[in-house]
Amino acid sequence: MIEFRHVTKRFADGTVAVDDLSLVAPSHQITVLVGPSGCGKTTSLRMVNRMVDPSDGQILVDDEDIHALDAVRLRRGIGYVIQHAGLFPHKTVVDNIATVPKLLGWSRQQARQRALELIDQVGLEQQYAERYPAQLSGGQQQRVGVARALAADPPIMLMDEPFSAVDPVVRAQLQDEFLRLQRDLAKTIVFVTHDIDEAIKLGDNIVVLRVGGRLAQTDTPAGLLANPTDDFVAGFIGRDRGYRALSFVPGDDLRIQPLPDGVHVDTSYPYRRGGPLKAALDATLTAPGGRAVVVDERGTAVGVIDHQDVLAAVRRAETQRAETA
Amino acid sequence: MNDDNIVVGFVEYVGDPASWTGQDGLLWRILEHSVYTVLALAMAALIALPVGLLIGHTNRGSFLALNIANAGRALPTLGVLILVALATSIDIRPVMVALVLLGVPPILASTYAGIRNVDPDAVDAAVGMGMTGREILWRVEVPIALPLIISGLRAATLQIVSTATIAAIVALGGLGRPLLDSIATREYAQAMAAALLVAALAIAFDLVFAALTRVVVSPGVSGRRVARSRG
Amino acid sequence: MTEVLDYVSQSGDTVLSYLGEHIIMSIVPIGLALCFAIPLGWWAARRPVLTSVLLSMGGIAYSVPSIALFIVLPLVFGYQIISLTNIIVALTIYSTALLVRNVIDGLESVPDDVRLSATALGYGHLGRLLSVELPVAVPVIAAGLRVVTVTNVSMVSVGALIGKGGLGNLFMEGLRSDYMAPIIVGLVLSVLLALSLDGLLVMGQRWLTPWVRVRAGR
Numbered sequence: 001m002i003e004f005r006h007v008t009k010r011f012a013d014g015t016v017a018v019d020d021l022s023l024v025a026p027s028h029q030i031t032v033l034v035g036p037s038g039c040g041k042t043t044s045l046r047m048v049n050r051m052v053d054p055s056d057g058q059i060l061v062d063d064e065d066i067h068a069l070d071a072v073r074l075r076r077g078i079g080y081v082i083q084h085a086g087l088f089p090h091k092t093v094v095d096n097i098a099t100v101p102k103l104l105g106w107s108r109q110q111a112r113q114r115a116l117e118l119i120d121q122v123g124l125e126q127q128y129a130e131r132y133p134a135q136l137s138g139g140q141q142q143r144v145g146v147a148r149a150l151a152a153d154p155p156i157m158l159m160d161e162p163f164s165a166v167d168p169v170v171r172a173q174l175q176d177e178f179l180r181l182q183r184d185l186a187k188t189i190v191f192v193t194h195d196i197d198e199a200i201k202l203g204d205n206i207v208v209l210r211v212g213g214r215l216a217q218t219d220t221p222a223g224l225l226a227n228p229t230d231d232f233v234a235g236f237i238g239r240d241r242g243y244r245a246l247s248f249v250p251g252d253d254l255r256i257q258p259l260p261d262g263v264h265v266d267t268s269y270p271y272r273r274g275g276p277l278k279a280a281l282d283a284t285l286t287a288p289g290g291r292a293v294v295v296d297e298r299g300t301a302v303g304v305i306d307h308q309d310v311l312a313a314v315r316r317a318e319t320q321r322a323e324t325a
Numbered sequence: 326m327n328d329d330n331i332v333v334g335f336v337e338y339v340g341d342p343a344s345w346t347g348q349d350g351l352l353w354r355i356l357e358h359s360v361y362t363v364l365a366l367a368m369a370a371l372i373a374l375p376v377g378l379l380i381g382h383t384n385r386g387s388f389l390a391l392n393i394a395n396a397g398r399a400l401p402t403l404g405v406l407i408l409v410a411l412a413t414s415i416d417i418r419p420v421m422v423a424l425v426l427l428g429v430p431p432i433l434a435s436t437y438a439g440i441r442n443v444d445p446d447a448v449d450a451a452v453g454m455g456m457t458g459r460e461i462l463w464r465v466e467v468p469i470a471l472p473l474i475i476s477g478l479r480a481a482t483l484q485i486v487s488t489a490t491i492a493a494i495v496a497l498g499g500l501g502r503p504l505l506d507s508i509a510t511r512e513y514a515q516a517m518a519a520a521l522l523v524a525a526l527a528i529a530f531d532l533v534f535a536a537l538t539r540v541v542v543s544p545g546v547s548g549r550r551v552a553r554s555r556g
Numbered sequence: 557m558t559e560v561l562d563y564v565s566q567s568g569d570t571v572l573s574y575l576g577e578h579i580i581m582s583i584v585p586i587g588l589a590l591c592f593a594i595p596l597g598w599w600a601a602r603r604p605v606l607t608s609v610l611l612s613m614g615g616i617a618y619s620v621p622s623i624a625l626f627i628v629l630p631l632v633f634g635y636q637i638i639s640l641t642n643i644i645v646a647l648t649i650y651s652t653a654l655l656v657r658n659v660i661d662g663l664e665s666v667p668d669d670v671r672l673s674a675t676a677l678g679y680g681h682l683g684r685l686l687s688v689e690l691p692v693a694v695p696v697i698a699a700g701l702r703v704v705t706v707t708n709v710s711m712v713s714v715g716a717l718i719g720k721g722g723l724g725n726l727f728m729e730g731l732r733s734d735y736m737a738p739i740i741v742g743l744v745l746s747v748l749l750a751l752s753l754d755g756l757l758v759m760g761q762r763w764l765t766p767w768v769r770v771r772a773g774r
Contacts, residue, residue, distance in 0.1 A: 049453055075455030086450030090468040090543035100454050132545030148454075158453075331631055398706045399750040401713035404743045407727045411736060487621035491714055494731065504623065508718055513627070513637065520627035524620040531619045 001027045002048060002156065002190060007057035009043055009213070017043040018054070018213035025205070027062075027155075028186040032203035034193055036236070040213030041192045045158050048190060049078045061156065076104060079149030079157040079187075083165050085141045087133040093119065093144050094129045100152040111151075118147040123177050139170040146178070150185070157189045163198070175201060196237055200225070200244070208233050222248035246278035246314070254280060254313045256294050256303035270295040273302060277317070280310045334514025344518070351503065351522060358489060358499030358526060365421060365485045369428030370478060377433045377477075381440025381470070382462050390437035397430030402488045410495035420497050427488055428481040435477025439470030471542045479534040486527045500526065563737035571726065575745060578722025581643045581712045582753070586705055588644075589651035596652075597659025598685060607660055614653035622646060622711050626718055643715045650711070651704045658700025662693030691764065698761040702754050709750040713742070723749075 002025040009018040018040040025031035033041040046052040047059055050071040059066050066074055087096050097115035102108070119129055122143040133141055142162060149157055163171045163178075179202065182189065193199055199206050200221040208216040208224070210232060217229045225245035228234040234241070252274050270293050271283035283292035284307050294303045338344050345351045380386045406423055413419040443466050451465045467474070493501025504519035538547075564571065600606040625646040630637045633645065666689045674688040690697075713724030721728070726742030729735070 051449075051453060072455050072457055075453060077455075078453075080450065080453030082446060082450060082453070084446050086444070086446035086448075088447055088451075088465060088469075088545075089444065090465075090471075090546045092545070103455065103460070132543075134545055145450075148450075395706070398703065398710065399747050399754075401710040401724065401727075401743065401746045403713045403716060403721070403724055404727045404739060404746060407731045408736075408739050408743065411730065411734065411739065483619055483621075487623070490621050490623050491717060494717065501623075504627070505717060508627070513631070516627045517631060520624035524624045524628070527619045527621055527624075528616055531615065 003060040005058045007054045010055040021215055023207050025190050027188045029204035030189045030191055030202055031205045032191045032199040033207050034199040035209035036211055038211045039209035041209055042160055045160055045192045048158055049075045077154050079154045081145050081149045081159040081162045083161045085145030087141055089133050092130050097148045097151050104152055122147045138166045157187050159191045161193055247276045249277045249317050251275050251277050251280050255309050256305055258303055267293045284310055331514050335517050338514050339518050354500045361489050361499055362485050365424040365428055366482055368425045369481055370432055373429045373432035377436025381437045390433055394430040394434035403491055406492055406495050415496045420492050420495055424485050424488055428485050431480035432477040435473045439473030440466050443469045469546055475538050482530050490523050559737045560740050574723050574725050578712050581722055582708045584644050585647035585651050588648045589655050592652045593655035593659050597656050601660050601663040610656055614656055617649050617653040622714050638719045643720055647708050654704050655700050658697050662696030663689055665696055666692045694765050702757050705753045706750045
């Protein structure tokens, strides 16, 4: 667990990058720091591995004040991924990934073995092992960067806009694979981004920061979408947050109508049974005639839904929320 | 001066084994010249490399590194040599000192530039993964800066070979001796021989550095042009 | 110090004529080198094979110590060893070897979109070179020019070993007569000449690239 207690960072020229920030990043979860330029998110991240030291306040990792620890040893236990990967151009992919294990004294054999495993885990083909970073595309370099940070199996990962420098298609792939990795590895991750959609997609907890480094709101993605604390947060999230919030409402309550006999139903825009209401609404809006096919886990058609069914489910969810609030 | 005479004289001179052997022979002069060069280069590197690495890594004192190279270039080497010789003594030691000092600016400037040009992202990642300052310098900055560092050594060597040649005017041996002596006596055929040998020696040193670069520098840094993959 | 002043008042004329020769032998090679280096560089820019051939040749030319060139070239080309031409030809070769690399780097540093817009606007090859690519490449080329100029001023002195060295002749005089004054005069004038030419080039560069100044001034 990572904890910030009243952390402030003042730079020599007078700028206050982080202002009295207190937050908790729970273990084994992804905590996303998000906000506009100048909100201190990167500075805050870099204080966790002491690349920057706070002017005031304390930072604790598993209840230990990191200021009392040796910075170099601290960093060897924390994975660090930056925007353009910062791969070492003079080392092959394998050697890049094996860097921290070798620093920690692993044998060449062990380090190399681990690196080759990680190449698989991050979705790269083994043929890239002996290539140099200059021969890789941006997305591939980022994967190597993530693998390099994971090499010594650190409990904590710090990631500074790791997926921002690639095009949207590659970014979506990297985000999906990252989530898959995290399901397997369950690391404590602090992730910085300026993109609220990325934050909502990836975060278990989201910390929204304002310009000037002050905390605006901490919440789960659903909570953030449902209840932004003020106009700044609401504006930062964006206008269609009501719609986007539907991706957090489960669809088990949907009334599914039976498949009509004899009529051919278009299965190009299916909705998977049980998926979030947003997916259901998207399906009914895109399917011709406003009727979408519902499929089960194996892809077999089990029924149809239309706009009315989805909106009815939305209304029921609203009422339920109002009752429990 | 008749061109034919010179060519004939040259062939005669080069064909005569006596020109090559013996205490003043060309072979001995080649050896002398090489030894002076290697010694002066080693000493210049011993001074300039650590200073360049330190200034580059800590980025303090960059004013020194940048301006010393420019200052070095503006000084006419012949004038410096003669000044040093007259001021101390027409002896080999002050001349060697001058050679070493002339070799320092290129090495210092290129080493500094090499370290400064290392991708700051790579250095940031190295700090973040827990490398100590020394580890960062030797495992990251130097290997990446190697092409520029070697080019500095190469430039210094050229400077030294060249200056050692004209240093014969103030008592240094080497190939400058037969060259300048034969110019003074207008035996241009012999001057040709010495001049060609100096040129060949300089090119030989340069080729050694070229080979060194290929062996020592990582292919990831020297920039192999391989097609980038997609995805 | 008084020795130096004495010397200057005595031999002022000689010093001035040496200085004049020195200026000619420093500057002419640079003008000639530009005439060679710019077309060569333009031809080789963005053509990697040609670039590495030219740079290798230039590298070899530059490796050869100047004094060797002063002896070998006259016999190859057929002019007198003891002549201004000799020094000028040798230094032109040196300067071209150095400058070609700068011209290539400078032209290759012009962003592709700038070149493409120039073509789209209707510039032919030569027009684009003169009006668009060269101006943008000026800083890189100017940096090389400065190095080459200062180096030339220093190398001209070496010509004193064959009797044509401009201010370098003062060094030889001092050596022969075991007299420091001419050496000091020679050194001071040589450095001043190098610094002045460097300064002129910097001013010329600023005049040619006003947009750089504006950007820095913001």
